[in-house]
Amino acid sequence: MRALRQSARRARRRIxxxxxxxxxxxxxxxxxxxxxxxxxxxxxxxxxxxxxxxxSIRSGxxxxxxxxxxxxxxSRTAARSGAGPAAAGAIRWGEPVITTFITEISAEGPRYRxxxxxxxxxxxxxxxxxxxxxxxxQLPEEPVxxxxxxxPRGFDAFVATAVRLHENSHPLQIMGLVxxxxxxxxxxxxxxxxxxxxxxxxxxxxIFAMIGTMGLLGPRRAFTPxxxxxxxxxxxxxxxAPRAAADAVRAVDAALVLAADHELNPATxxxxxxxxxxxxxxxxxxxxxxxxxxxxxxxxxxRLEEMFPADATPAAIxxxxxxxxxxxxxxxxxxxxLYPRGDPRARKLLEIALLLGGARPAVRNxxxxxxRLEDEFALxxxxxxxxxxxxxxxxxxxxxxxxxYALGRTAGWVAHVLEQRLAGFVIxxxxxxxxxxxxx
Numbered sequence: 001m002r003a004l005r006q007s008a009r010r011a012r013r014r015i016x017x018x019x020x021x022x023x024x025x026x027x028x029x030x031x032x033x034x035x036x037x038x039x040x041x042x043x044x045x046x047x048x049x050x051x052x053x054x055x056s057i058r059s060g061x062x063x064x065x066x067x068x069x070x071x072x073x074x075s076r077t078a079a080r081s082g083a084g085p086a087a088a089g090a091i092r093w094g095e096p097v098i099t100t101f102i103t104e105i106s107a108e109g110p111r112y113r114x115x116x117x118x119x120x121x122x123x124x125x126x127x128x129x130x131x132x133x134x135x136x137x138q139l140p141e142e143p144v145x146x147x148x149x150x151x152p153r154g155f156d157a158f159v160a161t162a163v164r165l166h167e168n169s170h171p172l173q174i175m176g177l178v179x180x181x182x183x184x185x186x187x188x189x190x191x192x193x194x195x196x197x198x199x200x201x202x203x204x205x206x207i208f209a210m211i212g213t214m215g216l217l218g219p220r221r222a223f224t225p226x227x228x229x230x231x232x233x234x235x236x237x238x239x240x241a242p243r244a245a246a247d248a249v250r251a252v253d254a255a256l257v258l259a260a261d262h263e264l265n266p267a268t269x270x271x272x273x274x275x276x277x278x279x280x281x282x283x284x285x286x287x288x289x290x291x292x293x294x295x296x297x298x299x300x301x302x303r304l305e306e307m308f309p310a311d312a313t314p315a316a317i318x319x320x321x322x323x324x325x326x327x328x329x330x331x332x333x334x335x336x337x338l339y340p341r342g343d344p345r346a347r348k349l350l351e352i353a354l355l356l357g358g359a360r361p362a363v364r365n366x367x368x369x370x371x372r373l374e375d376e377f378a379l380x381x382x383x384x385x386x387x388x389x390x391x392x393x394x395x396x397x398x399x400x401x402x403x404x405y406a407l408g409r410t411a412g413w414v415a416h417v418l419e420q421r422l423a424g425f426v427i428x429x430x431x432x433x434x435x436x437x438x439x440x
Contacts, residue, residue, distance in 0.1 A: 028057065028064035028065060028066060028067060029064065029065050029066075029067050029070055030062065030064060030065075031045070031062065031063055031065070033065075034054070034065040034070050037070055037071075037074055038070060038073060038074055045065070048073060049065070053069065053073060054066060054069040054070060054073060055069050067424070067425070071425065096264075097264075098264060098272070098427075099423075100263070100264070100416070100419060101113065101137075101419065102134060102261060102263075102412070102415045102416060102419060103261045103262065103263045103412065104263075105262070105263050105338050107339075107341070107344075108344055109258075109339075109343070109344035109345050109348075110258075110261060110262055110263070110345070112130065112133060112134055112260065112261060113133060113134070113137055115133075115139075117130075117257060117258050117260070117345070118258075118344060118345075118348055120257050121253075121254045121257050121258060121348060124250060124253070125253075125257065126143050126144060126231055126232070126233070126253055127231075127232045127233060127253050127256040127257055127260070127408065127411070128143075128144040128145065128146055128231065128232055129143065129144050130256075130257050130260055130411065131207075131260065131411035131414070132144060134260060134261060134411055134412060134414075134415035135200055135203070135411075135414060135415050135418060143231070145229060145230070145231055146204045146207075146208070146232070147204075147228070148208060148226040148227070148228045148229075149201070149204070149205040149208065150225075151182075151205075151208075151209055151212070151225060152181075152182075152185040155178075155181070155209075155223065156222065156223040156225070158181060159174060159177075159178065159212075159213065159216070159222075159223040160222065160223070162174055162177050163216060170293070170299075170302075170399070170402075171213060171214060171216060171217060171399055171402065171403045172289060172292065172293045172298055172299070172402060172403065172406055173293065174213050174216065175210050175213050175289055175403075175406060176286055176289045176290050176293070178209050178210065178212075178213050179206055179209070179210070179282050179285050179286045179289060180282065180286050182202075182205065182206055182209055182282055183280060183281075183282030183283060183286070186202065186280075186282065189280060192280075199280075199281045199414075199417070199418065200414070200418075202280075202281045202282065203281055203285070203410070203414040206281070206282065206285055206410070207232065207407065207410055207411075208226040208235070210406070210407050210410065211224070211226065211232065211235045211236055211239055211407065212224045212225055212226060212239060213403075214236060214239045214240050214400070214403050214407070215239035215240065217239075217240050217396075217397045217398075217399055217400055217403065218239050218240040218241060218242070218397070219242070224238065224239040231249070231253075232253075232256065233249045233250075233252040233253040233256065234249050236252050236256075236404070236407070237249060237252060237394075240396055240397065240400055240403075241394065241395055241396050241397075244394055244395060244396075245356075245394075247356060248356070248394045248395075250352075251352050251353075251356050251390055251393065251394055252394065252404070254348065254349065254352055254390075255349060255386075255387055255390055255404050255408060256404065256407060256408035256411075257408070258345045258348060258349060258383065258386075258408070259345075259383065259387070259404065259405050259407075259408030259409050260408050260409065260411040260412050261409070261411065261412025261415060261416075262409075262412070265297065266291050266292075266294070266296075266297060267288040267289070267291040267292035267297065267298070267409065267413065268288065268409075268412060268413060268416050269291075270287045270288050270290075270291040271284045271285065271287055271288035271413040271416050271417050271420075272416050272417070272419075272420040272427060273287070273427045274287040274288075274417075275416070275417040275420035275421055276420050276423075276425065276426045276427040276428075277426065281414070281417060284413065284417040285410060285413055285414070285417075288409075288410075288413040289406060289410075292405075292406055292409065295332070296332070298402055298405060298406055299402055300332035300333050300382075300384040301333070301384045301387055301388055301399075301401035301402040301405060302398075302399060302401075302402050303332045303333070304332060304333045304384055304385060304388050304401075305388055305398050305399070305401070307320055307321075307324075307331075307332075308320065308366060308369065308388075310362040310392060311361075311362070312365065312369075313365055314365050314366075314368040314369040314372060317365070317366070317369035317373075318369055318372050318373060318376070321373055321377065321379065322377075325377065331379060332384060333381065333382050333383075333384035333385045333388070334373070334379040334380060334381060334382055334385070335378075335379060335380055335382070336380075336382040336383075339380070339382070341380070342380040342381070343380065343381065343382040343383055343386075345382075345383040345386060346380075346381040346382050346383050346384075346385050346386035347381075347386070348386070349383065349386025349387060349389065349390045350367065350370070350381065350385070350386050350389050350390075352390060352393070353367075353386070353389040353390045353392070353393035354367060354389075354393075356390075356393045356394065357392065357393025357394065357395070358393075360392065360393060360395075362392045363389060363392050363393045366388070366389055366392065367389070370385060370389075383405075384401070384405070387401040387402075387404060387405055388401045391404065
């Protein structure tokens, strides 16, 4: 733990030297910040002010410059320099487009504010501690247990009604409804402020409600209220698999920590867009959840479970993969573009799954099949494979992997929402009009 805290302090020192406009919200920038953003000399800045392109005000003995005008000038400069096409390419797995202090993608996997996620798992750091670290930049020294907050009256009945909308409703869909319902129950922003309700408190309550929704997968088949004084990972098992072995708590914690954030994936970007539009915490998490529900990310775990059933032999799994490749179909859960040598998160989860449930046929067969797929077809497992294997090792029901993925990632979404609010700008890209007529 001492080494983790030292890493956190080093990360904070690196952050401290960066310009204020990246960490503080404001409508005006200092002279140094404006020059830094525009990459110009002071004489050019004064010229922009004299021609009315950038509005300036006096604050004491220094001048401040309109953030909006500076960003508009920055956009015009980029367009003239041909940066427009580069920006368009950046949206598609290209160059970074947003500055963040939360997560860095490295060859060893994600680094949360300077600390490798894998190190946090090895140190048996609780998910709550990691979430607080992502949100505040301070890694708690002692294990954290969040205080439970009761859900609104009739919440379990509301969830039961929502489930009846379709016989095969997905847990992530119900989670989205639950988050929206919590937001409605909180009332207006003014009412929340009057009660002293903070965004972080709302985030913790939302995570507990999402765990309760996972009870739909468990033996009760119903919303499971949180239990006071119980860590998050144990709450998950209480809802989904109350008879799971004691060491399963550590495995669930590892899954949640490794899934907690992964930089600017589609759902995280959606959360930041909502935050830039001044959405409340529930709206931002809801935007992320509904984006995460897509088959390419959040439900890739479900697709793996369908393609590689728990009772399938290694030969059947390999043949199924071969058939998909023969018809030029993409296999979900393999060959993540950011990890050409393999996803370190998947390796860690598969290692835990093997240690915990290697004797289970469903785990053993999947491990043999994954090894063959990598040897024969260079298919390297991504985090989705690791989550599916770990859930089978613990004995969790189908769709638990997708639910764990969303639950863990919520910590990262909250961190990005808080950071985007501090950044203080609206995410509003421009589109290049390609003319009328028939769409391509």
